[in-house]
Amino acid sequence: xxxxxxxxxxxxxxxxxxxxxxMRGAIAAADAGARVLVVCKSLLGKAHTVMAEGGMxxxxxxVAPLDSxxxxxxxxxxxxxxxxxxxxxxxxxxxxxxxxxxxxxWGAIFDRTPSGHIHQRPFGAHTYPRLAHIGDRTxxxxxxxxxxxxxxxxxVQVHMETTVVKILTRDGRVAGALAYRRTDGQLIxxxxxxxxxxxxxxxxxxxxxSNSWECTGDGTALAYxxxxxxxxxxxxxxxxxxxxxxxxxxxxxxxxxxxxxxxILRNKDGERFMERYDPERMELSSRDVVARAINAEVLAGxxxxxxxxxxxxxxxxxxxxxxxxxxxxEQFLHLAKVDxxxxxxxxxxxIHYFMGGVKVEAETGATTLPGLYAAGEVASGLHGANRLGGxxxxxxxxxxxxxxxxxGAYALDHQGPLQVEExxxxxxxxxxxxxxxxxxxxxxxxxxxxxQDVCTQYAPIIRDEQGLRTGLDRVLELTERxxxxxxxxxxxxxxxxxxxxxxxxxxxxxNAEALFRSALERRESRGAHARSDYPDxxxxxxxxxxxxxxxxxxxxxxxxxxxxxPEEMMAIINKKHEKYIPEELR
Amino acid sequence: xxxxxxxxxxxxxxxxxxxxxxxxxPLQEGMVVLDxxxxxxxxxxxxxxxxxxxxxxxxxxxxxxxxxxPRLMCKSPIEEYGEAVEVRPMQTFPVIRDLVTDVSWNYRxxxxxxxxxxxxxxxxxxxxWRMQQEDVDRIIEFRKCIECFLCQDVCHVLRNxxxxxxxxxxxxxxxxxxxxxxxxxVADRRPLxxxxxxxxxxxxxxCCTEVCPEHIHITDNAIIPLKERMDDLxxxxxxxxxxxxxxx
Numbered sequence: 001x002x003x004x005x006x007x008x009x010x011x012x013x014x015x016x017x018x019x020x021x022x023m024r025g026a027i028a029a030a031d032a033g034a035r036v037l038v039v040c041k042s043l044l045g046k047a048h049t050v051m052a053e054g055g056m057x058x059x060x061x062x063v064a065p066l067d068s069x070x071x072x073x074x075x076x077x078x079x080x081x082x083x084x085x086x087x088x089x090x091x092x093x094x095x096x097x098x099x100x101x102x103x104x105x106w107g108a109i110f111d112r113t114p115s116g117h118i119h120q121r122p123f124g125a126h127t128y129p130r131l132a133h134i135g136d137r138t139x140x141x142x143x144x145x146x147x148x149x150x151x152x153x154x155x156v157q158v159h160m161e162t163t164v165v166k167i168l169t170r171d172g173r174v175a176g177a178l179a180y181r182r183t184d185g186q187l188i189x190x191x192x193x194x195x196x197x198x199x200x201x202x203x204x205x206x207x208x209x210s211n212s213w214e215c216t217g218d219g220t221a222l223a224y225x226x227x228x229x230x231x232x233x234x235x236x237x238x239x240x241x242x243x244x245x246x247x248x249x250x251x252x253x254x255x256x257x258x259x260x261x262x263x264i265l266r267n268k269d270g271e272r273f274m275e276r277y278d279p280e281r282m283e284l285s286s287r288d289v290v291a292r293a294i295n296a297e298v299l300a301g302x303x304x305x306x307x308x309x310x311x312x313x314x315x316x317x318x319x320x321x322x323x324x325x326x327x328x329x330e331q332f333l334h335l336a337k338v339d340x341x342x343x344x345x346x347x348x349x350x351i352h353y354f355m356g357g358v359k360v361e362a363e364t365g366a367t368t369l370p371g372l373y374a375a376g377e378v379a380s381g382l383h384g385a386n387r388l389g390g391x392x393x394x395x396x397x398x399x400x401x402x403x404x405x406x407x408g409a410y411a412l413d414h415q416g417p418l419q420v421e422e423x424x425x426x427x428x429x430x431x432x433x434x435x436x437x438x439x440x441x442x443x444x445x446x447x448x449x450x451x452q453d454v455c456t457q458y459a460p461i462i463r464d465e466q467g468l469r470t471g472l473d474r475v476l477e478l479t480e481r482x483x484x485x486x487x488x489x490x491x492x493x494x495x496x497x498x499x500x501x502x503x504x505x506x507x508x509x510x511n512a513e514a515l516f517r518s519a520l521e522r523r524e525s526r527g528a529h530a531r532s533d534y535p536d537x538x539x540x541x542x543x544x545x546x547x548x549x550x551x552x553x554x555x556x557x558x559x560x561x562x563x564x565x566p567e568e569m570m571a572i573i574n575k576k577h578e579k580y581i582p583e584e585l586r
Numbered sequence: 587x588x589x590x591x592x593x594x595x596x597x598x599x600x601x602x603x604x605x606x607x608x609x610x611x612p613l614q615e616g617m618v619v620l621d622x623x624x625x626x627x628x629x630x631x632x633x634x635x636x637x638x639x640x641x642x643x644x645x646x647x648x649x650x651x652x653x654x655x656p657r658l659m660c661k662s663p664i665e666e667y668g669e670a671v672e673v674r675p676m677q678t679f680p681v682i683r684d685l686v687t688d689v690s691w692n693y694r695x696x697x698x699x700x701x702x703x704x705x706x707x708x709x710x711x712x713x714x715w716r717m718q719q720e721d722v723d724r725i726i727e728f729r730k731c732i733e734c735f736l737c738q739d740v741c742h743v744l745r746n747x748x749x750x751x752x753x754x755x756x757x758x759x760x761x762x763x764x765x766x767x768x769x770x771x772v773a774d775r776r777p778l779x780x781x782x783x784x785x786x787x788x789x790x791x792x793c794c795t796e797v798c799p800e801h802i803h804i805t806d807n808a809i810i811p812l813k814e815r816m817d818d819l820x821x822x823x824x825x826x827x828x829x830x831x832x833x834x
Binding site: 443449 | 614636640642661689
C-alpha cells in the first residue's frame with residue numbers, strides 16, 4: 001500500500017468523547033493548566049448524555065432533611081450488591097452535591113421547592129427523594145450547561161465528528177491516538193501526554209436498546225487494545241421500561257421518573273405484580289429487580305399483547321403529567337399514538353447501561369496504562385453489579401472532574417517532546433483502511449446485526465452456561481469474519497457510514513467478547529447478572545471483580561479480589577434509616 | 587400497512603451536485619422516515635450518509651426536508667406521506683454528502699454569545715442560590731431546544747437572503763433569551779442583539795415556530811421580547827430626546 005498521508009495535531013490532554021464526563025473533564029484539565037483538545041464522534045451537544053431524563057442524584061437534603069452522603073453511599077453500595085469500588089461510591093456520595101451546585105452556577109436550571117431550593121424527586125432504590133431535575137430533560141440541561149462553559153474555557157479546542165481508532169503508546173505509556181475525520185475521511189495523528197476516555201457505553205451490541213447510534217463501546221475497546229484492564233463486563237443493565245410498540249420505537253427509553261412520580265405497573269390481568277417481587281419498594285425497587293419482574297410476568301403468560309407490562313400514570317392530572325413528564329407525553333403521543341394522560345404505556349426491559357468498563361483508580365480515574373484516564377460509563381467501579389437511576393449524571397460530574405484534574409496534572413508532570421512510533425501509526429492506518437480495499441468483503445451492517453442477535457439471544461436477562469458458551473463461540477466466529485469485512489459498497493473516505501460501521505463493529509465485538517467471558521466466569525446471580533444455573537448469591541464471589549486483559553493468545557478473564565470494605569463503612573451500609581413520608585401525608 | 591412497500595427518494599450527492607435516487611422500502615408498523623433511511627443504508631446503499639443519534643427526538647441530529655418540509659426524520663411517521671416520500675438535506679447549509687450538511691456556522695455563532703454571567707456577589711455567595719419556580723418556568727421552554735437547526739433552515743433571512751454575517755437566526759435568539767431572562771444573569775447582550783445578532787431583521791413570519799419539533803414559541807416568547815428589550819435601549823423616545831438635547 002502506498003504511504004497514506006495524515007495530519008499531526010499536538011495537544012497536552014486529549015479528551016475522547018464530549019458527553020458529560022468528557023466536557024467536565026476537559027474543563028478540569030484546562031483549569032489545571034493543560035492545553036486540551038476534545039474529539040467527539042458526533043456534533044457537539046448530541047452525546048448520549050442528552051437522553052438522560054430523570055435527574056442527577058445528590059444528597060442535597062432539600063426535600064428530605066434526613067438525607068446525607070452516608071445514606072446515598074449506602075444506597076449505591078446496596079444497589080451494586082457490594083462489588084462496587086467502595087472508595088468510588090464514597091467519593092461520589094460526598095462530592096455530588098457540590099458538583100450539582102457548581103453546575104447551577106454555570107447556568108443550569110432546576111425545578112425548585114416552594115422555598116426556592118433545588119427540587120429533588122424520588123427514584124428507584126434511593127431511600128430519600130434525591131434527584132435534582134428539570135422536568136424530564138435533565139441530561140440535555142447538563143450537556144448545554146457544560147457545552148456553554150467549555151466553549152468559553154480558554155485552552156479547550158473541539159474537533160467534532162472525528163473518530164479515534166487507536167491509542168498509540170510509547171515506552172509503556174500513552175503517546176497519542178490515530179483518528180479519522182468523518183466528513184472527509186482525513187486521517188489525524190494526535191500527539192498527547194495524557195488521554196481521558198469518556199466514550200460512554202456499548203449498548204448497541206444488543207438489538208433492543210435505549211442507546212444512541214454512537215454507543216458502540218469504543219473506549220472500552222481502545223483501552224483493551226492498548227493494554228489496559230477492564231472490569232465487571234458481565235454487568236449490563238436492562239432498564240425495566242423501554243417502549244415496546246410499534247416495532248420502530250422498540251427499546252426507546254421510558255424514564256424511571258414515570259415511576260418516581262407515582263407510576264404503577266400492572267400485568268395484562270390488571271394485577272399490580274410488583275407486590276410479589278418487592279412489596280416494600282414496589283415500582284421503585286432497583287432496576288435489576290423490576291426488569292426481572294416484568295420479564296417473569298411475560299414468560300408466565302401475563303404480558304401485554306406485545307410482550308411487556310402496562311405502566312399507568314393517568315391517575316395524575318393531565319397538567320401535572322405534562323409539566324413533570326413533558327417529553328414522555330410527547331414521545332408517546334407522536335411515536336405510539338398513545339395519550340399517557342388517559343391510557344397506560346406498554347413497556348418492557350431494554351438494554352440501557354454498562355456498569356462494567358475500564359478499570360480505574362477511585363481517586364483519579366487512572367487506568368492501568370500510564371497516561372490513560374477514564375470517566376463516566378466507559379469506566380467501572382462506582383455502580384458495581386447494578387446502577388441506581390440518577391447516579392450516572394453525578395458520576396459524570398464527580399469523576400469527570402477528578403479524571404480531568406489528574407490527566408491535566410499528569411500532562412504537566414510529563415513534559416518533553418511529543419513522539420509517537422511511526423511503525424505503530426502505519427500498522428493502525430493499514431487496519432483502518434482495510435475494509436476500503438476489500439470490495440468483495442462482507443457487509444458490515446449485516447455482521448453488526450448478527451452480533452446484536454447473538455447478544456440478545458445468548459446474554460439475556462436470565463443467562464446460563466450453555467447459552468453463554470454458544471454466544472462466546474458465535475462472537476469469536478463473527479470477529480474472524482469482521483477482520484475480513486468490507487464497507488458493503490463504495491470505497492470513498494468522505495462521510496462513508498459503511499466504512500465507519502466496519503470499524504465500530506470491531507469495538508462492539510471486543511465488548512461482546514468481554515461480556516460473555518466475564519459472564520461465564522461469574523457463577524452466581526448478583527445484581528444485573530442473573531443465571532438460571534446459579535440462581536443464588538455466592539458470598540465468596542462478593543469479594544471479587546471479573547477482570548479482562550489482553551494476553552499474547554487473546555482475551556483473558558480472571559477474578560481479582562478487591563479491597564475489603566472497612567468495618568466502619570459496612571456499619572454505614574447496614575444502618576437502618578427512617579422512612580421518608582412526604583409532607584402532605586404527615 | 588404491514589407487507590407493503592413505500593418508495594423513498596433520497597438525495598445522493600455532494601457539494602458538486604447530485605440526484606434523487608429512489609429505493610423501495612418494505613413497510614413496518616410504526617415506521618418513521620429515519621427507519622426507512624437506515625434500512626436503505628443497511629440493505630441497499632451502505633455509503634448513504636446521514637446523521638442520527640438517539641432516534642427519540644432528543645438529540646436533534648436527523649434534520650432533513652421531507653417532501654419539502656423541514657422535520658426530524660425520527661419523528662416523522664412514514665404513513666403520513668402515502669406511497670412516495672422525498673428526503674432532501676437542509677437547504678440553508680452547504681451539503682457535505684447526501685443528507686449531511688455543514689452546520690459548523692452555528693457553532694461559530696454560539697461562541698460569539700456572551701455566556702451565562704452571574705453577578706460578583708452571587709458568585710461569591712457561599713449559600714446555595716434560591717430561585718422561584720416561576721422564574722425557572724419563564725426560561726424552561728427555551729432550554730428545551732435540541733439544536734436541530736430546523737428553525738435556522740426555514741428562516742428566510744438565512745435561507746433566501748443569506749445574511750450569515752449580520753444575523754444569528756432563531757436558534758440563537760432562543761439562546762440569548764434564555765440567558766437574558768435567567769434570574770441570576772447580569773450580562774447585557776443588547777448591543778449584540780442590535781449589531782451582529784441582527785434581531786431587527788426578523789420580520790415575524792413565525793416559520794421557525796412552525797417547524798420547531800419542541801414546540802417552542804420562538805417568535806412570541808423569545809424574539810419579540812428581545813426586540814422590545816433592544817428597543818428599550820436604542821429607541822426609547824425619552825432617551826432619544828435626551829440624546830438629542832445633550833448631543834451624546
